[in-house]
Amino acid sequence: MQDWQPPSPEQRHALVAQARFDADGLLAAIAQDEDRNVLMLAWMNSEALDETLRTGRVCYFSRSRQRLWRKGESSGQVQHLLKAAFDCDCDALLLTVHQTGVACHTGRRSCFYQNVTPEGLQADSAPLITPTQLYGSTDPGRG
Amino acid sequence: MQDWQPPSPEQRHALVAQARFDADGLLAAIAQDEDRNVLMLAWMNSEALDETLRTGRVCYFSRSRQRLWRKGESSGQVQHLLKAAFDCDCDALLLTVHQTGVACHTGRRSCFYQNVTPEGLQADSAPLITPTQLYGSTDPGRG
Numbered sequence: 001m002q003d004w005q006p007p008s009p010e011q012r013h014a015l016v017a018q019a020r021f022d023a024d025g026l027l028a029a030i031a032q033d034e035d036r037n038v039l040m041l042a043w044m045n046s047e048a049l050d051e052t053l054r055t056g057r058v059c060y061f062s063r064s065r066q067r068l069w070r071k072g073e074s075s076g077q078v079q080h081l082l083k084a085a086f087d088c089d090c091d092a093l094l095l096t097v098h099q100t101g102v103a104c105h106t107g108r109r110s111c112f113y114q115n116v117t118p119e120g121l122q123a124d125s126a127p128l129i130t131p132t133q134l135y136g137s138t139d140p141g142r143g
Numbered sequence: 144m145q146d147w148q149p150p151s152p153e154q155r156h157a158l159v160a161q162a163r164f165d166a167d168g169l170l171a172a173i174a175q176d177e178d179r180n181v182l183m184l185a186w187m188n189s190e191a192l193d194e195t196l197r198t199g200r201v202c203y204f205s206r207s208r209q210r211l212w213r214k215g216e217s218s219g220q221v222q223h224l225l226k227a228a229f230d231c232d233c234d235a236l237l238l239t240v241h242q243t244g245v246a247c248h249t250g251r252r253s254c255f256y257q258n259v260t261p262e263g264l265q266a267d268s269a270p271l272i273t274p275t276q277l278y279g280s281t282d283p284g285r286g
Binding site: 005038105112 | 257
C-alpha cells in the first residue's frame, strides 16, 4: 500500500468541515493495519483530524487527558497513515495504518484481545513487550 | 469460523457488568466480517449487548431512534455473531459477524466507503442493492 497522499489544504479543511463530531466534539476512529487486523478504537477532535490528514502521522484526542495524543509520543509505537475512509454519515473514520510495534498499552499488538468465551473473558495473546519497556519505569499514561 | 458459543447466563451477566458504558449508557461496537473487512461502527446499551451475547444475532441501540435496533429487522440484512472481543479497557467491542447481504443503508457492503483522496471524498464502491430493494418504497429508517 502506498504512502499517505495528503489532501490539499483546501480539501483538508472541507473534509474536517464535513465530519460530524458528537456533542463533545469527537469522532470515533478505528485503526486497522495492512493485514486488516483491527488494532484500536480512539477519538479525534477537529484538530486531531486535521493534523492526521495533514501529516500522515495519526493523532488522536485523549478523553482521559483532554489533549491531543500523538500516538507513540511516549511509547515510540507510532501509526503512519496509509488510507482513511469516512462512513456513510461521516461520524466515524476507518484508518489503515502502518503500526510500529504494538498498538495496546498492555504491550499487545491489538487492544481487542479479550475474547468473549463460554467461560468469560480470555486473553487471546500475550504481551510482546512490557509496559516498562514501552514507557520506562514511571507511569506514563498511554501512547 | 464456528458458530457463536454463547456464555452461560451467569457469565453473560458478568460480561455486561464488566463493560464500561459511556455517560449515555453506550458502548462502541465495530462489526468486521470473516474476511476482516470493517463493515460498520454502531452502539450498544447494556440491553443490546446482553441480547447479542445471548442470541448470537447482533442487536445495536439506535441513537437516532433511541431504541433497540436488531440489525436487519427492516432490511433483512442481519448479522450473525461469530466472535466478540473487548478492548483493553472494556469500552469498545469488536464483533466478527457473518453479514447477510450488505451492512450499509446505502446498499454497499461496508459503511466505510468514502475514501479520503487528494481530491476530497470519493466512493470506493457502488451500491449492490438499492434502498428501495432494501426497505421498500416508503422511508424505512435504517437497518
